[in-house]
Amino acid sequence: MASKRKSEGKSEDDKVSAKKPAPFWKTGLLSSMHDPDLQVYKDGKVIIIKDKYPKAKFHFLVMPKDNIPNLKSLKKENIELLKHMHEKGKETAEKSDPDLQFRLGYHAVPSMSHLHLHVISQDFDSPCLKNKKHWNSFTTEYFVDSEDIIKELEKNGKVIKDVSHSQELLKKNLRCHVCRKEMTTIPALKTHIKQHSYKKS
DNA sequence: GTTGTGATCC
DNA sequence: GGATCACAAT
Numbered sequence: 033m034a035s036k037r038k039s040e041g042k043s044e045d046d047k048v049s050a051k052k053p054a055p056f057w058k059t060g061l062l063s064s065m066h067d068p069d070l071q072v073y074k075d076g077k078v079i080i081i082k083d084k085y086p087k088a089k090f091h092f093l094v095m096p097k098d099n100i101p102n103l104k105s106l107k108k109e110n111i112e113l114l115k116h117m118h119e120k121g122k123e124t125a126e127k128s129d130p131d132l133q134f135r136l137g138y139h140a141v142p143s144m145s146h147l148h149l150h151v152i153s154q155d156f157d158s159p160c161l162k163n164k165k166h167w168n169s170f171t172t173e174y175f176v177d178s179e180d181i182i183k184e185l186e187k188n189g190k191v192i193k194d195v196s197h198s199q200e201l202l203k204k205n206l207r208c209h210v211c212r213k214e215m216t217t218i219p220a221l222k223t224h225i226k227q228h229s230y231k232k233s
Numbered sequence: 234g235t236t237g238t239g240a241t242c243c
Numbered sequence: 244g245g246a247t248c249a250c251a252a253t
Binding site: 235236237238239240241242243 | 244245246247248249250252
Binding site: 055057060061064083084085087093139142144148150160 | 234
């Protein structure tokens with residue numbers, strides 16, 4: 033099991049085989065977090081912005097000012113920061129709509145660089161929610177509750193996620209996050225979930 | 234925070 | 244035609 037590099041006689045490609053620059057769009061969050069028009073909160077440790085493509089009536093991203101790439105790079109010393117992110121995210125949610133249900137959590141495999149905590153209302157009523165991946169990334173175990181991340185960090189000193197399994201979650205059949213009813217298409221699902229209430233009890 | 238687009242399936 | 248899938252992109 034030596035090198036995994038594929039060398040099928042195409043010598044020109046070997047020149048870039050070692051490089052793996054992130055796609056240009058992956059860094060979009062970094063510029064957006066400094067966009068005054070998107071910011072809804074800022075303090076010494078974190079910045080909260082409105083998601084550019086909100087997947088629900090309210091959808092925010094809480095990001096640490098320090099560049100923490102992902103969940104895997106979290107250490108015990110970051111526990112306080114994560115709790116702070118959760119607290120400020122929760123405050124932003126209540127400020128937006130005190131009666132609406134929210135979830136705070138992380139994607140198992142985020143598309144964008146820079147650690148970001150999703151704060152999203154559970155109505156999922158948004159024209160930006162268009163496909164299966166969108167739905168499953170917020171309604172399956174692909175969405176990991178912030179509190180569970182903090183617990184795992186406190187217990188193990190690190191956060192381990194099974195990436196391979198996470199990709200399968202995104203392909204699961206569409207299912208209502210409230211009553212678990214299975215729907216065949218996105219439009220049918222969107223019609224169905226409007227019948228539920230997302231107010232706090 | 235991938236979205237957008239064109240091909241393909243139903 | 245509508246919805247999903249597969250792939251490119253500054």
